[in-house]
Amino acid sequence: MWLCGADEVVEMFKSSFPLSFLFFVPVLILISPVSPAxxxxxxxxxxxxxxxxxxxxxxxxxxxxxxxxxxxxxxxxxxxxxxxxxxxxxxxxxxxxxxxxxxxxxxxxxxxxxxxxxxxxxxxxxxxxxxxxxxxxxxxxxxxxxxxxxxxxxxxxxxxxxxxxxxxxxxxxxxxxxxxxxxxxxxxxxxALGDFQLVNIQGKLTGSGIEEQLPTVAIVAHYDAYGVAPMLAKGADSNGSGVVALLELARLFSKLYTNSRTHAKFNLLFLLSAGGKLNYMGTKRWIEDQLDSSESSLLTDVSYVMCLDSLGAGENLYLHVSKPPRDGVAGDVLLGNLREVMGQFYPDAKFEMVHKKINLADEYLSWEHERFSIRRLPAFTLSHHSTHKAPLRKSVLDVRDSVDKNVLSRNVKIIAESLARHIFNLSHDTDFEVFADSLKVEPQTIGSWLDYISSQPRPAQSLGKTSPLVATLQQALAKLLKDVQLHMVKADKRDPEFVFxxxxxxxxxxxxxKPAVFDLFLALGIAAYLGIIYFLVQVGTTCH
Known part of the structure; x- marks a missing residue:
């Protein structure tokens, strides 16, 4: 007859409902194993x-x-x-x-x-x-x-x-x-970002004499990075090291060009190009605007274009060319200087020229210098990679720890000494160091720039004209060079070459x-519970 005893319980809940219900809900929540947080x-x-x-x-x-x-x-x-x-x-x-x-x-x-x-x-x-x-x-x-x-x-x-x-x-x-x-x-x-613009940053050092009558050496490095996830792409070596090398070369030669006794009869053009990881789109448009312009072009009398890409690791240095320079031309002179400087100061390191023809059927160009070579401009790329297929050039693994500032400093020294021997027409058998003492390469400065550039992602789609990094690079070049300008690259709306x-x-x-089927079981449980309560109420009524 315990069912009849349920009558008292039912009466208790009936007299105090819904207060009794509100009492039990917090208790059930407190004893629940699930943490709401x-x-x-x-x-x-x-x-x-x-x-x-x-x-x-x-x-x-x-x-x-x-x-x-x-x-x-x-x-x-x-x-x-x-x-x-x-x-x-x-x-x-x-x-x-x-x-x-x-x-x-x-x-x-x-x-x-x-x-x-x-x-x-x-x-x-x-x-x-x-x-x-x-x-x-x-x-x-x-x-x-x-x-x-x-x-x-x-x-x-x-x-x-x-x-x-x-x-x-x-x-x-x-x-x-x-x-x-x-x-x-x-x-x-x-x-789609329809109005996005790539930004090339250019500046120059004018040689001693009439600018338009002097030969020009162009130094180029793209400054964007690439990885499977754009906001994880730091690109410390490719091509943060190339950007830092260009900035250090601009600093060294700007000191030489401010002194009338060391003012060479060469124009030096510096270009930080955009969209390098996207088939060098920024370089392509910059070249087109220069060569197709009705005004005088910075590339009118260019001796060669030196592209810098991945210089912060490895023991060796490679000169990548689409066409080997002919004997006696400016590119051949620089090639000889690079070999001599490497042999004199860094005999344990290997230097080699790598010749690879341009395959226009390929979807992507191999190196940045190929953009210039297509327009019949003498150009080459310096890199510690022996091949353009090195996967680390486009990877989120290319982080600060992959770059050695001492190796980068060494490569900047090699490039600077070789370039100086060319533009100052120094003897081939000399062991004289141009960049020593107060003009020496500064590893601490190079390290600081590496830390800054590799501390943030640099996908091309985040480096527009309002980018803080673009502003910083522009200001850095403006302190060293003259006529620093931004060259904007915008995709054609009718047939865009790139869309971000x-x-x-x-x-x-x-x-x-809980999965959706849990609701079904919950509904069945609630129905069963209500059925039991109903049964108890009916039994309690019968007992009376």
Whole structure:
């Protein structure tokens, strides 16, 4: 007859409802194992490259995400956000994720990329190249590992996946009991930046004499960086080291040109070019404007163009040319000077000229000097890379720790001494050092510039005319050179050679949620509970 005793309990709840209900709700929340503070997480994510170049599209074309998370070990990815660590992502798995119409991909990168094992670095370098071969509709994001993200990753990975359940009943029970994460990237969809302008920065040192009648030597370095995720691309070596080398050469020769006794009869032209990683688009337009201009061109009487690319590592130095210079021309003289300086001051280092013809059928040019060679201007590139295919030239692994300021200082010294021997027509058998004592190369200055330039991402799409980095470089050249100008490059609206897109960095939210089927079980539980209460009330009434 215990059912009749339930009458007293029912009467107690009836007399104090809803106050009794409000009393029990906070108690249930307090004893609940779920922490409300841990139910939502927020972290920064960096979207994969997205741009159009010469009619071809590259990178991911979407940015918004609102799907449930899945580990890469899952069997089904459809409308799911796949979370994986870098070392677990292979191209065959990536293609499977895309083919199953996944909702998004989130790749977790280690905090310190320089401390990765070599095998993982090689994997990342190959992955970056493969990912950027074509466009994909899949939103692809990268994030740096944090304790919070690793906890989310562990929860997603270790929880049993209903996709792998042995039976339908097992899958249903798992769906009701498992915790999941809803990954959300809100905001505006990425869109084309129609009015974006690339910025070339040029300046010069005028030689002694009538400027228009003097030969010119041009020194060029592109200043943007590239990686699979634009906002992770620091480009310390390629081409931060080239930019720093150009700035140091401008400082050294500006000192010489301020003294009438050391004022050479050569014009020195310095160009920091934009869009170098995007087939040297800034250089291309700058050359066109110079050569096709009705006014006098800075390239009218150019002896050669010296391009600087990746000079901050390695023991060797390579001179890349599209066509070897003829005997006796200015380029051949400089080539001889480079060999002599290397042999005299750095005999243990190797110097070599690498000849590679331009293949116009290739989608991308190999080196910056090829933009000048196409227009029949004598040009070459100095680099410590023996080939243009070095994957580190376009990688998020190219960070500050990959550059040695002493190696860069050595290479600047070699270039400066070789150039000085040419423009001052010094004897070939001399061992005289032009840049010594008060004119010496300053490793501390070089190190400071390297720290600054590699401390921030430098994708081409973030280096517009309002960029603080562009303003800093312009001011630095203005202190050393004359007639420093900005040369703006804007894509043709009718047939744009390049198109950039917004949405380089987003905030992703991870919400700890139950799956949709849990609502069904909850509704059944509530119905059962109400049924029991109704039954108890009916029994209590009968007992009376």
């Amino acid at each position: 841990a139910a939502a997480h927020e972290f920064a994510v960096f979207r994969m490259q997205q741009y159009d170049l010469q009619g071809s599209s590259y990178g991911c074309r979407n940015s918004l995400v609102n799907v449930e998370a899945r580990a890469i070990e899952a069997q089904m990815y459809t409308r799911r956000c796949v979370i994986t660590k870098l070392q677990d992502l292979a191209m065959d798995k990536y293609r499977e994720i895309v083919s199953q119409n996944a909702g998004a991909l989130l790749v977790l990168l280690p905090q310190n990329l320089t401390e990765l094992p070599n095998i993982v670095k090689e994997h990342l370098l190959e992955l970056e190249q493969d990912l950027m071969q074509e466009e994909t509709p899949l939103p692809v994001y990268f994030a740096t590992e944090t304790p919070q993200l690793l906890d989310i990753y562990a929860d997603v990975k270790t929880s049993m996946n209903s996709d792998q359940a042995g039976s339908a009943a097992e899958a249903l029970l798992h769906a009701a009991s498992a915790n999941g994460f809803q990954m959300v990237v809100a905001g505006a969809q990425s869109k 897109y917004s949405g380089l960095e987003y905030v992703m939210n991870a919400y700890n949620v």
